[in-house]
Amino acid sequence: MSNKTIGQEFIKGLWDENPVFRQLLGLCPTLAVTGAVINGLAMGLATTFVLIFSSLVVSSIKKLIPSQVRIASYIVIIATFVTVADRFLAAFFPPISKSLGPYVPLIVVNCIILGRQEAYSSKNTVGRSLIDALGMSTGFVLALLILSSIREILGAGTFFGYQVMGAWFKPWIIMILPPGAFITLGILLALALHIERRTKSRK
Amino acid sequence: MKLSARMVVVLTSIGLLSGSFLATVGHLTKERIALNKQREIEEAIIQVVPGTASSQKLYEERDLSVYGGKDEEGNIIGFAIHASGIGFQDKITLMLGTNTSLERTNRLAILDQKETPGLGAKITDAESFLKYWENRDCSGVISLRKPVVRSAEELLPSEINTITGATISSEAVLSIVNRSLEYTRRLIKEGKLSREAQDVK
Amino acid sequence: MELVAIFISAILINNFVLYYFLGICPFLGVSKKIDSALSMGLAVTFVMTITAVVSWAINHWILIPHELDYLKIVSFILVIASLVQFVEMFIRKISPPLYQALGIYLPLITTNCAIMGLALLAALRDYGFAEAVIFGFSSGLGFTLAIIIMAGIREQLDLADVPEPLKGAAIALIVAGIMALAFMGFVGMIK
Numbered sequence: 039m040s041n042k043t044i045g046q047e048f049i050k051g052l053w054d055e056n057p058v059f060r061q062l063l064g065l066c067p068t069l070a071v072t073g074a075v076i077n078g079l080a081m082g083l084a085t086t087f088v089l090i091f092s093s094l095v096v097s098s099i100k101k102l103i104p105s106q107v108r109i110a111s112y113i114v115i116i117a118t119f120v121t122v123a124d125r126f127l128a129a130f131f132p133p134i135s136k137s138l139g140p141y142v143p144l145i146v147v148n149c150i151i152l153g154r155q156e157a158y159s160s161k162n163t164v165g166r167s168l169i170d171a172l173g174m175s176t177g178f179v180l181a182l183l184i185l186s187s188i189r190e191i192l193g194a195g196t197f198f199g200y201q202v203m204g205a206w207f208k209p210w211i212i213m214i215l216p217p218g219a220f221i222t223l224g225i226l227l228a229l230a231l232h233i234e235r236r237t238k239s240r241k
Numbered sequence: 242m243k244l245s246a247r248m249v250v251v252l253t254s255i256g257l258l259s260g261s262f263l264a265t266v267g268h269l270t271k272e273r274i275a276l277n278k279q280r281e282i283e284e285a286i287i288q289v290v291p292g293t294a295s296s297q298k299l300y301e302e303r304d305l306s307v308y309g310g311k312d313e314e315g316n317i318i319g320f321a322i323h324a325s326g327i328g329f330q331d332k333i334t335l336m337l338g339t340n341t342s343l344e345r346t347n348r349l350a351i352l353d354q355k356e357t358p359g360l361g362a363k364i365t366d367a368e369s370f371l372k373y374w375e376n377r378d379c380s381g382v383i384s385l386r387k388p389v390v391r392s393a394e395e396l397l398p399s400e401i402n403t404i405t406g407a408t409i410s411s412e413a414v415l416s417i418v419n420r421s422l423e424y425t426r427r428l429i430k431e432g433k434l435s436r437e438a439q440d441v442k
Numbered sequence: 443m444e445l446v447a448i449f450i451s452a453i454l455i456n457n458f459v460l461y462y463f464l465g466i467c468p469f470l471g472v473s474k475k476i477d478s479a480l481s482m483g484l485a486v487t488f489v490m491t492i493t494a495v496v497s498w499a500i501n502h503w504i505l506i507p508h509e510l511d512y513l514k515i516v517s518f519i520l521v522i523a524s525l526v527q528f529v530e531m532f533i534r535k536i537s538p539p540l541y542q543a544l545g546i547y548l549p550l551i552t553t554n555c556a557i558m559g560l561a562l563l564a565a566l567r568d569y570g571f572a573e574a575v576i577f578g579f580s581s582g583l584g585f586t587l588a589i590i591i592m593a594g595i596r597e598q599l600d601l602a603d604v605p606e607p608l609k610g611a612a613i614a615l616i617v618a619g620i621m622a623l624a625f626m627g628f629v630g631m632i633k
Contacts, residue, residue, distance in 0.1 A: 103251055104248050107251060125266055125274070140563055144464075144558060146558065147519070211359050217620065220619030220622055221620075271512075330455060
C-alpha cells in the first residue's frame with residue numbers, strides 16, 4: 039500500500055519516476071513518432087487513454103484475478119483498450135492514424151502500461167491507480183512533447199506544422215530521421231541524469 | 242472454488258467480455274473506416290482524371306489496382322492506376338491518371354511516401370515534380386530527363402523532369418509508373434480488365 | 443526476387459532496430475556483452491520466425507475469413523505470449539545448458555515490440571506465407587546484427603572514459619544513432 043499523498047502520487051510521474059527519462063520505458067514509440075509534434079501528442083494521448091482505462095479496470099477487479107493468470111489478464115485488458123484507440127483513430131482521424139501507422143497497436147507492448155498494472159494498479163485503490171495513471175501519462179506526454187519539439191523545430195523549422203524558424207534556417211533533416219531520434223534522446227537522458235545528480239548533491 | 246477452475250473462469254470471462262466489447266467497437270467503427278479508405282481513393286481518382294463524377298474498380302491486386310473514372314453519363318473517361326512500389330527507403334503509393342487508350346497521362350498523385358524530407362519527399366510537390374507529369378506521352382516507356390531542365394517546354398513528350406538531388410526517388414516513381422502501365426496494357430490484352438459498367442466498388 | 447528484396451531490406455535497409463525503432467529495450471539492455479547479445483539475437487530470431495508463421499495463419503485462416511479484424515491486436519499478443527512460454531519450456535527440456543544461457547531473456551521477449559511489430563507489419567503489408575516467413579527470419583537476423591555490433595562497441599566503450607551522465611543508456615543511444623547513420627548508407631540498394 040502506498041503512503042504518498044495524492045499530490046505526490048501524481049507528481050512522481052512527471053519527473054522522479056518519469057517513464058521515459060528515468061525508467062527508460064516506452065522508448066520504441068518515443069523514438070518512432072516524435073518526428074513531428076502532432077504525432078508525438080497524438081501518440082501521447084492514445085497511450086494516456088489506454089493507461090487510464092487499463093488501470094481503472096485492473097484496480098477494480100484486482101481481487102478477482104488469481105496471481106498465476108494476472109499477466110495474461112492484464113494483457114487482454116490492455117489489448118482491448120489499445121484496439122479501441124486504434125479503431126477510433128482510424129475512423130475519426132485517418133491522417134493521424136496513417137502517420138502513426140503500426141505504432142498505435144504497438145502501445146500494447148509499451149512496457150509502461152503493463153509495468154504500472156503490475157507495480158501499482160494491482161495493489162492500490164481505484165482512486166490512487168487513476169492518479170498514478172494520470173501522472174505517468176502526463177510524464178510520458180511531456181517526454182514526447184519535448185523530444186518532438188526539438189526534432190521538429192530543428193529538423194523542419196516548424197512547430198505543429200507552423201513555420202517558426204525564419205528563411206535563414208536550413209533544417210537539420212537528420213533530426214527527423216532515425217539517427218536524429220537516437221542521438222536527441224541520448225542527450226536528453228544524459229541531461230536528465232545530470233540534473234538529477236546535481237539536485238541530489240545539493241540536498 | 243478450486244484454483245485451476247478459478248483461473249479458467251477468470252480468463253474465460255475476461256476473454257468473453259473483451260471479445261464482446263471489441264465486437265461492438267469494431268462494428269461501430271467498421272463503416273467509417275471503410276468509408277475513409279474509399280474516400281481517399283475516390284479523391285485521388287477525381288484529382289488524376291479530371292471530370293470524374295464517379296469511379297469504378299476494374300481490377301485489383303495487392304500492389305496494383307485499376308479504376309475507371311466515369312463522367313455523369315457513366316462513360317469511362319480515363320483510367321486511374323493505383324500502384325505501389327519500392328522507393329528510396331520505403332514504399333511509395335501513387336495514382337496515375339491516363340486517357341482511355343492509356344496513351345496520354347492526365348496527372349500524377351503521390352498518395353503515400355516515406356522519402357527523405359526536403360529531398361525525395363519533393364515528389365509530392367507540384368512545382369518540383371508533379372507538374373511535369375501532365376499530358377505526357379505514355380504509349381511507350383516514359384523516361385527521365387537528366388540533367389534537370391528549367392521548363393516543361395524543353396522536355397520531350399515522353400520525358401519527365403528529375404528532382405535535383407533526388408534522382409533515386411524520381412527514378413523510383415518512374416519505374417513504378419512504367420511497370421504499372423505495361424502491366425495494365427497486358428491486363429487489357431488478356432481481357433482481365435472489364436471495361437463494362439458494373440458498379441463494383 | 444521479391445523474397446530476396448524482403449530479406450536484404452529487413453536486415454540492412456529497414457533494420458528493425460535502427461529504422462523501425464523496434465526492440466529497443468532488449469537492444470539497450472542486453473547489448474553489454476557480445477555472447478549474451480548473440481544469445482538474445484538468436485532467441486529473438488527463432489521466436490520471430492515462428493511468430494511470422496503463426497500470426498499469418500491466424501490472420502488468414504481465422505481473422506480475415508470471419509471479418510474479425512478488430513481482434514487482431516488481442517489475438518496476436520496472446521499468441522506471442524503463449525509462444526514465448528512454449529519456446530521457454532521447449533528449450534528447457536531440449537537443452538538445459540542453452541536454457542541456462544538464455545535464462546531471463548526469454549520472458550522479456552514477450553513485451554519486445556519487435557515481435558508484435560513483426561506480426562503487425564506482415565499483416566499490414568498483406569504478405570503471403572513465404573514472404574511472411576522470410577520477413578520474420580530476416581528481421582530477426584537484422585535485430586541480431588544490430589545488437590551484436592552494439593555489444594562489440596559497448597565492450598570497447600567500457601574501457602573508455604565516458605562522462606558520468608552519459609554512462610549506460612545515454613551513450614548507447616548515441617552510439618545507436620551513429621549506427622543508424624551508418625546503416626543509412628545501405629539505402630537505395632534495392633531498385
